[in-house]
Amino acid sequence: MEIVVLGFNGCLGAAFVGSVDMLRLSSDMISKDGKRQPFQVLTATFDGKPFDDSGGRRLNVDKSVAAIAGSSAIVVPGYLCESNADFLSSPQIGALSSWLRRQHAWGALICASCSGVFILGEAGLLDGRRCTTTWWRHDELRSRYPRAEAIWGAPLIEDRRIVTSGGPLSWIDLCLHVVRSLCGAEAAKIAADFAVVDTAPSTGSAYVPLSHLAVANSFVLEAEHVVRGAGEDPVTGQDLARALGVSDRTLSRRLKEAIGETPKQFIDRVRFETARMLLETTSCSVKQLAANSGYSDAASFRRAFYRYSGMTPAAYRSRTRTRQP
Template identity: 40%
Template sequence: MNVAVIAVEGSLLSAIAGLADLFWITNQALRAPPAGTAEGLLHHTQIVFNTTIVSADGKSPPAAQGRRIPVDCSFDEMGACDIALVAGMALGPDRLPPLSGSIETAAEWLRNRHKQGTVVGGACAGTFIVGEAGLLDGRRCTTTWWLHHAFKRRFPKARPVWGTAVEEQDRVITTGGPLSWIDLALHVIKLTAGPEIAKLAADVSVADTLPMPQMIYAPRGYVNAAAPLLLQAEEIIRHASPGMTAEALAGALNLSERTLHRRLKELTNESPKSFMTRVRIEMACVLLETPGASVKQVAQQCGYGDDTAFRRAFIQLTGMTPADYRRWAVGRRLRTEQREFE
């Protein structure tokens, strides 16, 4: 598998080097699997990841901190590849990913490679380069949670999914967060080499093959702050009785159910049911971080008459049970307090 890692001015050096390292680590693990792994399967795989760092002109652009990024060749010299990845980068003075000549060239190159069958991936602000290539139009995608609103404005034809860690559609993969290049690389390995080898790469790297959704890190209600309608709908849901329906929400907003569906699709790419579920689970996260309340009590406070349905919805959105989330959140707070004390 020929992997092209794209370097542009302002790229994160750690991400460029990290992508190359993780694929190299995977190769080493495949050559000499640790004891206890599925050696029979691994020894018979023919996959080797060959990583090349490329830039528009083959020269070394400055990284986010000013250091030069080592580059192997130019886009023209690279030619065909199986996978093309672009990592995060420094933001401009407006706190948005910049547009420059090298970035526009990278976007064009990605677009052409994708037409020829290449799997294209972007992590963090690198998703904006994938967007500039037009590869996110009409496709599900994600980006860093604090760039979500700007992303929607710049790429109105894209279908960004709020708060997810990884999205893939039509050979286009996007991940969110400056360190999400790890998730991107592991997803590429899973896609091209299979889940067993992806698990091996994760285990050897001591990484998680199931990245947690970004929504658990973002401030509660962050995405709804983008529009008055979303804030109003959120307030209604927070004070609604259990079993509130999409029809009832539409009525409370003085809208038809069809209009509510259309507006939510435009604003958040969610159905009314999905929107209501997300608001309730965000409420639950806050309540679970407060000592005392049982999971059943939290479910009832969030509008669920059935705590089984609540647990199912909670796992679907956060990847954890309510009890596991509480332990994770408490542990995270204690670690933060300990660092502050030290």
Template identity: 35%
Template sequence: MTENAEILTIPSVTLSRHRVVALAYDGLCTFEFGVAVEIFGLPRPEMGERWYRFAVAAVDDGELRATGGIRLMTDGGMALLGEADTIVVPGWRGIDSPVPPALCEALLAAHARGCRIISICSGVFVLAAAGLLNGRQATTHWRYTDQLRARFPRIEVIDDVLYVGAEGVMTSAGSAAGIDLCLHLVREDFGVEAANLVARRLVVSPHRDGGQAQQIVRPVAKARESQRLGQLFDFLHQNLAAGHTVASLAERAGMGHRTFLRRFEDATGKTPARWLLDERLQRATQHLTHSRLSVEQIAELCGFSNASTLRHHFRQQFALSPLQYRKSALAGKKGE
């Protein structure tokens, strides 16, 4: 099938086209803004007539400059936020830079009428300043989580996720995690197949597992202990379906209980239980993509007590059921 012939019939949550408005401000974060433009603003005729309408709203008066010396023209001012179905806050000019009260008021008013609001990376500080995140979970780039937690104690800051949110307010972690969040919105609005097609155009995975812990610099274990852990990881990869306890793993690694836990987390950024769960889920995605095994069979092969347990953890990790993931993955392979 040629690219021009690849046309999707996509569902729409509304009869009218969904309008996405991205904020622009002096000192605009170019990459984060580009994510919003690429996902929501790029014409996609293969998606049919109900794809997003996209506009850019200026927060500041006068000429707007973006990172890299780019000068920007917008479609209007903050009045555009009153017409938005989704508002994207693509970063912010500095985590200590004040947020204009008028912007806070406009965001609160938009949310009150049912508008969906998302932030990418440091844009979370705009949502926090507006009070939209009080009593909610939120995330941001790992460099900023401590500052966010200290300045806004009413927010439950989640460190090790790519994006998080509910009830129309969502936040993403580091800049590239904005792609994951925006693809999640496409999946919500137009279905798995549409999100998969957009991801394929971007040459990115439709679903990334894991969080930010892998990006944080951690101390390297001593050479001898590293060798022991390396042998342990080889053993675990070959025996994921077996039952494992911290005691049994520490004994196999030749370490005491506390030393093992400390060295394991230094090496992986995770507890043994979290690491095992992530590896089992990753193995499950491989079976879903490359085999015709049932969910029950995959659960047994990957070390889950039953299919229900696999479905529960899978949906928590990927926001999809195993069968939805398989459908998405197979659709991606057909288009390659």
């Protein structure tokens, strides 16, 4: 298998070099004890020539994209530039977009982190798909690619072999996701243990500064306060709409526009985040946590927690405690 890490003028050097190093080291660690290396990592630009990263450093690559017939996965780093519009409309980005479309059609897993997600948008690969990007470019993503289903604050999303992730350092989670997808969960665990990062895929929301949320989505912030303030009292969509002084239909529309969630999904996620925080910071029993998070009983709490985190409350608490110094 071959994994291609793309380089282009203005891309984040740390994301490009870091992705290459992490993937190559992961392949080495997985192949220890005489096992065959599971994949090869290649670097490429549009024309195979060196490129200048966002810090002005010149970086070399292995090949041009035209020299790569097929690949198992492609990683697109984020970028910085003075004018996003000019950058995205450059001839090289247009050519890369066409190549990405062909690679996806031939079965490759196409992945992008941070602002690199916009290159997938230019390729039309976000149309009709759930996706995410860094919090400060979420509104721009929704505006520029209205056919995409941009999800507010999500750390990583895969939708039909298109993988997108949030902030500038989310390339770490992206690389682990690639290893997990191509080689399985055990291989991803080996890679994560070596890199001293968490192998469990994050299913909650990425961190978003409250100041930005208050400005860009004050309605969402107020809705979160309502759900969290309810404490042990269950909250329905109708309850939330009433507390916010809007109709059920308006609540559904505004949440869908802002974060891509229904009222029930929104309430469930906020309750999950509350429960996760309590698991990390208290020694409450599962029954107490269920009540404090607004669940009717411990069984429904366990089911909901597993749906969001992929593990039981007890397993999550145990994992977080082992990671504490």
